[in-house]
Amino acid sequence: MIHPKLERACAYYCGELRNTHKKQRRYLSHDGKAKPFWDLPKCAVVCCGLQNKIYKDHSKPVRRNTYDKVPSLKSELLKYVPPGGKIGDITILPKCGNQVGRCAEPHAAKLCMIDDPHTTIHDLRFSVARDITTGEPMNPCAICVAVFPTIK
Numbered sequence: 001m002i003h004p005k006l007e008r009a010c011a012y013y014c015g016e017l018r019n020t021h022k023k024q025r026r027y028l029s030h031d032g033k034a035k036p037f038w039d040l041p042k043c044a045v046v047c048c049g050l051q052n053k054i055y056k057d058h059s060k061p062v063r064r065n066t067y068d069k070v071p072s073l074k075s076e077l078l079k080y081v082p083p084g085g086k087i088g089d090i091t092i093l094p095k096c097g098n099q100v101g102r103c104a105e106p107h108a109a110k111l112c113m114i115d116d117p118h119t120t121i122h123d124l125r126f127s128v129a130r131d132i133t134t135g136e137p138m139n140p141c142a143i144c145v146a147v148f149p150t151i152k
């Protein structure tokens with residue numbers, strides 16, 4: 001189900017990220033030439049929980065304790081790491097290859113569930129995730145589909 005308010009908020013957020021990251025263009029030396037690259041995160045999403053407040057975040061590196069403040073979300077994520085694994089490990093789900101917890105979706109969910117502890121994983125509504133650089137919609141990965149019942 002598409003929620004126009006969430007979709008608009010996500011598109012706007014991608015623009016904000018592109019603008020704020022513009023000044024952080026950096027150069028990598030490659031074959032003697034300075035090649036510019038943009039230090040943009042890959043993907044952004046927004047969500048809301050039981051209250052209609054919107055939470056936005058993007059994909060970013062994680063540590064094993066990144067989700068300690070939201071144990072119910074953390075335990076869901078940990079179902080998809082290798083046995084004895086931790087947040088940040090490559091998932092065991094086939095044809096995915098993503099690090100568990102690194103996506104924009106669990107980061108936005110975390111913000112929401114910390115701010116409103118009554119919101120559970122089942123209450124979360126997400127926008128379509130977008131590639132920040134292009135603004136194009138991105139398909140959710142296997143981890144996000146498995147963890148969040150409202151993501152198809």
Ligand SMILES: [Zn+2]
Pocket residue numbers: 098103104105140141142143144145
């Ligand atoms: Zn994902």
